[in-house]
Amino acid sequence: MAADEIRRGSDYQLRLREFPVGAQMLFVAFGALVLVPLLTGLNPNVALFCAGLGTLLYQVLTKGRIPIFLGSSFAFIAPIMFCVKTYGVPATMGALAVVGAVYALAALVIRLRGVEILLRLLPTIVTGPVIMVIGLILAPVGVAMAMGRTGDGAAVLYPEKTAMLVSFFSLAVTVTVAIYGRGMLRLLPILSGIGAGYLLSLILGIVDFSAVAAAPWFAVPSFVGPAFSLDAMIVIVPVAIAPIIEHFGGILAIGQVTGRNYLENPGVDRSLLGDGVATALAGCLGGPPLTTYAEVTGAVALTKIYNPALMTWAALTAVCLAFVGKLGALLQSIPTPVMGGIMLLLFGAIMVVGLNSLVREGADLMEPRNMVIVALIIVLGMGRMTFSLGGVHLEGIGLAGVAGVVLNLVLPLPRRKTDTD
Template sequence: MTEQTASTISSPEYNFRLKDSLLGLQMLFIAFGALVLVPLLTGLDPNVALFTAGVGTLLFQIITKGKVPVFLASSFAFIPAIMFGVQTWGIPATLSGLAAAGLVYVLLGLFIKWQGPGILMRVLPPIVYAPVIMVIGLILAPVAVNMALGKTGDGAIQLINEGLALFIALASLATTIVVTLLGKGVFRLVPIMFGILVGYVLCLLYGLVDFTPVREAPWLALPNFVLPEWNWQAVLFIVPIAIAPAIEHFGDILAVSSLTGKNYVKDPGIHRTMFGDGLATTMAACLGGPPNTTYSEVTGGVALTKAFNPAIMTWAAIAAIVLAFVGKLGALLQTIPVPVMGGILVLLFGAIMVVGLNALVRAKEDLMEPRNLIIISVIVVFGMGGMAFQTGEFVLKGIGLAAIAGIVLNLILPDRKI
């Protein structure tokens, strides 16, 4: 990117300098483990995920005038929907649902610009979005356990001896926990990387890794881009799930604002950040990548390094785009055996559930108050039980139906103690 190009997204804080390139690489390193984990779990191409994370971050910077130091990459919130969609309708159809979910962010951005930021929390208070986030984490628990036991995510096929798989999974999990608790500096921000590394080394020692795909892959290659194919069922299934990450986006922007001392809700405006996140997600889905979201890990890196210059994220984005064209990198990532992933996912999926639980705790709501009890109960049981509503070809089920039910109940139930 030239100085002239950089000026198009300039702001008083944006300063594109060559000397910040290493800081940008460090930010990508922090995001890398989670970034590639989503496509590896869902059957998407990790090289495409790298490319769309980079392009999505640049797109976000353009829309937000280069004012917010965040990095956009693969969202965990959509993992169960992508897994189900790929198995049910295939990747192209699932991508149409993900693209539509990005447009929900765009519409939310326009709605916030019209009504003001407060409308988001009035329509989607913690009592609605928190249990939705909890369900996203809980519904994934069987996938993590199956993979930790050496099986495919659905548990249908035993890929590796159960005892050996469990040993490797627990080693990966233990390493991630130790680095999370005892790691210092930037190392504390990349526990996933260390967990995967230890598990991968153990798999090498036990001869569980096949490097044939790596040897056959070219050094330089176009990512395996996939175009979406319109599917109403996929769209109706996935779109409601956008509610939870939209609220998470709002929280992330507030976190970055408190970190830098800038009010990004007002300038460039939460409507712009939401709009940028939505367009980045739709763009990613149109190329075969997972939805994008602002990365809390990278925000932690910003806090640690005090590197508030948003142009550092430009360097991280450029590095991600360049790496996307390294064919052997994607092939190497896909050689990681399932128990390594399973061990990491035990913690990650549990963490998603805790994020939702923490939102309820911070809201200081009385969960036994009848109105709250009703909303949370319906959301959790609908989501976990796989409740479905179908009329003709119209189908709404699982997390999507749970989210819509929660919103409707919040709007129609009287806001008083019964």
């Protein structure tokens, strides 16, 4: 197939000569993909394997029509960190597997009733503040790590002055590349920041290579099976509200890039089902939940090559790299301040995404109904309010998400809107 034919069409054709372009797509996603497991204490090799296999499953379920790569979801960082510490990794994985089932259930609802029913249940006035809470609740973790401490701030890992130098240098490079980068470089701000911070850490002598030297070149990823805990599910599952809505945005974005309506063909229900199956698989293997990657969509727009088979090459490359033992050890040798510097921007950016969704919607936050919903979601989430009834326990983000959905359903619409219905 000639290059212009690949650019015009989006029919699936797997050709060996397109492997370098496909592998490049993984390179674009790599920084964000491995950042989530590094922050949450999961295994980066498992995350690579799950992203690769999950993308392949997604392609099968969407009939190989959408040029999308699935990577680690940032939306679940806070609840994963909490659940890993409180309930352990297996219980956290079980809850994430259930999140995949929730995606599949939402896909079924969309197939039977259309997208509109989900948009009525989960409008921007609910999802926007929930996304904001996800970013804000993580802010203390980023600050503690940037200052050379553990995520909870309980222990000092590096001298504060050294840590601050490394973290702010990593942050400065990330911001510089994001704002001034050109071409493919602009799609790699996180990877650039991590690389620059790691290099400075090497110069300062705070990188420990002992684990890298001891790791084998070939190693089966350290998979972790799920255990199902209702408490962990109640914390994590409500967070699925925001990624479900974000999924529509991801599909619309890639459709605008390629000039095709993927909401109709193969259908957003198939796409969300593919995301759900991939996320459930990741939960069963010990990986983070998956989502469509805007970075890769940006790379598709830049290269103007729309063949979905490129994502097959990216996925196969991810699966192969997952078995390189030294790669995982090298990633885990990245000093905490490097990750902390990246997180200062990343967690703030998550909050801004939620805020921007309210701005784009044109929501009047002084209108009493909107004020009540937004105010209670943010205060309940940031205040880490807890609620228990029988065997049900909600707190933090989970309680905020459930409260937002309930308030949206029970509070009457403003009179000016009901009069025109």
